[in-house]
Amino acid sequence: MSKSEKLTQFLVMIVAVCAVVVSVWQVRISQQHNKLSVMPYLDFFSGWASDSTWRLTLMNEGIGPAIIKSTELTYDEKVYTHWDAVLDAANIRDRRVNSTNVGNDSPFKIDKEIVFLEIKNDPLNPVTFGIDVLIRYTSIYGGEIQELTIGF
Structure with missing residues (x-):
């Protein structure tokens, strides 16, 4: 085998190895893109539902379902579920009109909206109750835990 044939075979092998590396790299980029294409985004909305009722709504505005890992309700430095x-x-409790408890590891689909809490209050003289809400959630792929908080 001549030097030129050996050099040609060596270069062909280098090109083949480079093609495999590029293919693996493309697969990883595609996997990352797929994960990002289904990211949830939970958010709270609050406002007056009527002249005497304040409402806290939880909604998934993302482009993928969420898995709610945990919900913590804190009052006076004590945590409740x-x-x-x-x-x-x-x-x-006598002021509550409506509420929804969300369990651990609960799925929360795209565009889902729930009344998380609806409570009687006076819009002209609103009372803050000292309650903090913390929701931890992730995407269906798992990964980083996101936190959503609000106090009222």
């Missing part, structure tokens, strides 16, 4: 307990602790 459901509305009955925190509203009892704050002594305002």
